[in-house]
Amino acid sequence: MNGLATLLEVKNLSTWFYMEEGIVKAVNDVSFSLNSNEVLGIVGETGSGKSVTVKSIMRLIKPPGKIVSGEIIYKGQDILKIPEKEMHRIRGKEIAMIFQDPMMSLNPLYTIGDQLMETIRYHLGYDKRRAYLRAVEMLELVGIPEPEKRMNNYPFEFSGGMRQRVVIAIALSCNPSVLIADEPTTALDVTIQAQILELMKELQKEFKTGLIFITHDLGVIASMADRIMVMYGGRQVEIGTSDQIFYSPRHPYTKMLLRSVPRVDKRLEKLESIPGQPPRMVDIPPVCPFLPRCPRRVERCLKELPELSEIEENHYVRCFNPVEEEVSLERNS
Numbered sequence: 431m432n433g434l435a436t437l438l439e440v441k442n443l444s445t446w447f448y449m450e451e452g453i454v455k456a457v458n459d460v461s462f463s464l465n466s467n468e469v470l471g472i473v474g475e476t477g478s479g480k481s482v483t484v485k486s487i488m489r490l491i492k493p494p495g496k497i498v499s500g501e502i503i504y505k506g507q508d509i510l511k512i513p514e515k516e517m518h519r520i521r522g523k524e525i526a527m528i529f530q531d532p533m534m535s536l537n538p539l540y541t542i543g544d545q546l547m548e549t550i551r552y553h554l555g556y557d558k559r560r561a562y563l564r565a566v567e568m569l570e571l572v573g574i575p576e577p578e579k580r581m582n583n584y585p586f587e588f589s590g591g592m593r594q595r596v597v598i599a600i601a602l603s604c605n606p607s608v609l610i611a612d613e614p615t616t617a618l619d620v621t622i623q624a625q626i627l628e629l630m631k632e633l634q635k636e637f638k639t640g641l642i643f644i645t646h647d648l649g650v651i652a653s654m655a656d657r658i659m660v661m662y663g664g665r666q667v668e669i670g671t672s673d674q675i676f677y678s679p680r681h682p683y684t685k686m687l688l689r690s691v692p693r694v695d696k697r698l699e700k701l702e703s704i705p706g707q708p709p710r711m712v713d714i715p716p717v718c719p720f721l722p723r724c725p726r727r728v729e730r731c732l733k734e735l736p737e738l739s740e741i742e743e744n745h746y747v748r749c750f751n752p753v754e755e756e757v758s759l760e761r762n763s
């Protein structure tokens with residue numbers, strides 16, 4: 431796609447949770463690719479399957495969860511099939527992840543210098559001195575003042591925003607090919623959010639990392655993503671370039687999601703919320719998950735699930751009655 435090398439390819443991924451009350455089909459038949467140096471945004475409301483999708487890529491799904499089908503091709507091999515030991519080497523070195531809450535990635539009992547150096551020594555095999563220099567360099571790069579001094583501090587001695595900077599430093603310290611960020615700014619207050627986003631944007635360009643950025647807020651990735659995948663009820667409903675998603679969304683859910691994006695040019699306008707309830711994920715019928723809330727549903731929607739089909743170049747939608755009109759929307763930047 432676009433003449434760029436494919437870094438990661440997810441094919442027909444399904445991940446389910448076997449609960450007492452039934453099977454929670456969190457992710458169903460999801461396929462997408464990530465190119466080198468590309469930012470792919472994954473958008474959808476709570477429970478749509480975004481986190482489970484990326485945790486499956488990292489092989490972090492624990493029982494009662496299970497990847498029931500699919501392939502994840504990275505550097506020519508299906509990483510769902512390699513031994514855990516090899517996956518341990520890939521995780522952090524080749525594919526790194528930043529979680530919503532920085533405390534999930536940081537150990538409160540060790541200094542951040544130790545944590546950075548441990549990652550660098552484990553994955554890059556540097557000696558202590560070289561690892562120290564690399565750690566300080568990384569802290570400087572993510573904007574931590576007096577990095578040498580801060581190496582000796584514990585996570586609790588940092589503010590939330592600074593902690594997330596440290597997590598970004600650890601994630602990028604081994605120069606991974608793929609970085610996955612799962613709502614990395616959600617736990618931070620608004621001004622800090624903007625700074626962290628700006629930092630991630632800069633570093634993604636500098637490191638030329640392929641980035642998968644998860645958010646429930648389309649506005650957040652408007653100025654960042656090259657392509658966007660929209661998820662609803664455990665399925666991808668649309669995927670396309672950012673321009674296609676913002677200016678000619680085809681799935682009724684994407685269109686509704688766009689109406690709820692805060693706009694810089696219309697600050698006082700009331701945001702539209704999407705009527706209806708998110709779908710129950712247990713015993714879901716084999717039809718479009720958005721059907722109960724969809725204003726464009728047709729007879730056929732009640733009977734079968736639409737395929738994900740290419741509606742124009744690079745633009746795929748799973749809908750029997752896609753939206754046709756263009757949307758005029760100023761993107762926040």
Ligand SMILES: Nc1ncnc2c1ncn2[C@@H]1O[C@H](COP(=O)(O)OP(=O)(O)OP(=O)(O)O)[C@@H](O)[C@H]1O
Pocket residue numbers: 447449454455456474475476477478479480481482483495646711
């Ligand atoms: N450990 C688990 N056990 C049982 N069900 C789970 C587990 N983790 C996720 N799920 C279910 O999988 C579905 C998808 O969850 P997921 O966390 O991927 O959603 P999300 O789109 O990332 O939402 P959020 O923005 O809230 O993180 C949800 O219905 C959720 O309840």
